[in-house]
Amino acid sequence: MEDFLDKRRRAEQFRIRLRRAMDQADMSQSALARAIRVDRSTVSQVLTDQGARLPNAHIVGACATALGVSADWLLSLSDRPESAADLMSNTLSFTEAPRALVDERIFEWHKEAAGYKIRHVPAALPDMLKTRAMLEWEYEPHLGRTTAQAITASEERLAFMRNAQSDYEIALPVFELQSFVTGTGYYAGLPKAIREAQLDHLHTLTEQLYPRLRLYLFDAQKLYSAPLTIFGPLLAVFYVGSYYMAFRDRERIETFTAHFDRLVREAEISARDMPEYLQSLNTSA
Numbered sequence: 589m590e591d592f593l594d595k596r597r598r599a600e601q602f603r604i605r606l607r608r609a610m611d612q613a614d615m616s617q618s619a620l621a622r623a624i625r626v627d628r629s630t631v632s633q634v635l636t637d638q639g640a641r642l643p644n645a646h647i648v649g650a651c652a653t654a655l656g657v658s659a660d661w662l663l664s665l666s667d668r669p670e671s672a673a674d675l676m677s678n679t680l681s682f683t684e685a686p687r688a689l690v691d692e693r694i695f696e697w698h699k700e701a702a703g704y705k706i707r708h709v710p711a712a713l714p715d716m717l718k719t720r721a722m723l724e725w726e727y728e729p730h731l732g733r734t735t736a737q738a739i740t741a742s743e744e745r746l747a748f749m750r751n752a753q754s755d756y757e758i759a760l761p762v763f764e765l766q767s768f769v770t771g772t773g774y775y776a777g778l779p780k781a782i783r784e785a786q787l788d789h790l791h792t793l794t795e796q797l798y799p800r801l802r803l804y805l806f807d808a809q810k811l812y813s814a815p816l817t818i819f820g821p822l823l824a825v826f827y828v829g830s831y832y833m834a835f836r837d838r839e840r841i842e843t844f845t846a847h848f849d850r851l852v853r854e855a856e857i858s859a860r861d862m863p864e865y866l867q868s869l870n871t872s873a
Contacts (some may be wrong), residue, residue, distance in 0.1 A: 599642050601664045603635055609662070611654040683832045693832065697819050698748075699729035704820025705755040707848040711815040711827055712774060713765075714758055717803075719781045719789045754820075756801045757859075759851040761808040767867050787870040795863040804861030806851045818845050 596664050597688060616636070621628040624647065634643050642648070642663070643668040652659040660666035683693050698706070710713060715723070767773040771783060794803050807814075815827035826833040835841060857865050 593643075596639070598664055599637075599639065601643055602639075602662055603650075603767065604667065605657075605662050605845055606651060606655075606665070607635060609651075609657050613655050615655065618868035620651065620654060624655035626650075641711060651749060675820060681834045682838075683834065685830055685832045693759035694708070694817075695748075697817075697823065697825065700756075701822050703753050703770055704822065706755065706820065707818040707845065708758045709761065709813045709816045709851070710758065713760070713768060713786075716756075717758075717790055717793055719782070719786050722778075722786045725778055748826060755799075757804070757847060757848070757852060758802070759804045759813065759855065761813075762805045762856055763808055765805060765869070767833035771802060776863075785820075791863055791866040791870065794866065798859060803862045804852050804859055805862075805865075806855045811851055813847065813851055816844060816848065818848055821856075 610616075612729065615623070617631045618628050621631045624631075626647065630647070634647065643651075643762065648659050648662060652662055658666060685691070685693075713722075718726075718742070720739060725795075727739070768775050768778075768783060769787070771778050775783070785788065790803075793801060817827075818824045821838070821841060823834050823836045824841045835844070
């Protein structure tokens with residue numbers, strides 16, 4: 589008896605949700621019947637039948653497609669009416685990532701997340717911690733004659749980010765800083781004077797801005813991370829070269845946050861020890 593009542597409730601809920609979807613889509617019974625290629629009487633029966641029987645899977649799926657909702661929602665298997673494609677579109681987006689400093693998209697994300705903790709795994713040394721000389725060396729080949737204006741605009745954005753009342757946790761592979769110190773790999777050709785001044789700058793910032801700014805070094809041989817920024821509970825963004833891949837659904841944000849927190853938990857150099865470590869690097873550079 590209880591199983592019969594449960595089936596009756598599910599059938600009733602299906603009719604309620606079907607009517608709601610038709611109202612929101614401003615679709616009549618006749619229009620729905622045409623869209624799913626059945627007689628109008630079939631749709632009428634589905635809406636008025638007081639029994640415990642649900643329509644067959646073909647009709648349920650066709651109604652969901654015609655009305656732009658998910659079959660799971662019609663069947664009360666989900667509380668989200670969006671289709672799987674819509675859910676993916678709403679929670680995952682791709683945005684072009686220009687070869688620039690703090691581009692407009694990144695800046696908007698930082699403003700949106702002002703006040704939240706921001707977790708960041710940069711592709712190289714983090715731009716917001718670089719000296720002007722370092723920015724000029726890195727970006728001048730790509731920005732051309734507008735380098736000075738672009739760097740000035742970026743410095744203003746970097747200043748905003750530093751003063752946005754957000755806590756920043758930055759996790760960097762140990763080898764990245766070692767390559768910088770020795771002027772190898774990505775940093776080949778970077779003058780020693782610029783490297784030394786940059787290390788001084790990092791030392792000052794990690795000492796003065798702690799604990800709002802916390803920089804950690806992790807061993808990439810033990811743990812790997814793609815370039816990633818997590819803007820509080822709002823979104824997680826991967827840098828994939830020409831594009832940013834942004835996730836806004838809570839489950840994925842929590843997963844990527846757990847990944848970042850592991851980098852911090854297993855860091856070779858902690859944020860508290862970073863100023864002393866940077867000073868030792870500059871002495872040996």
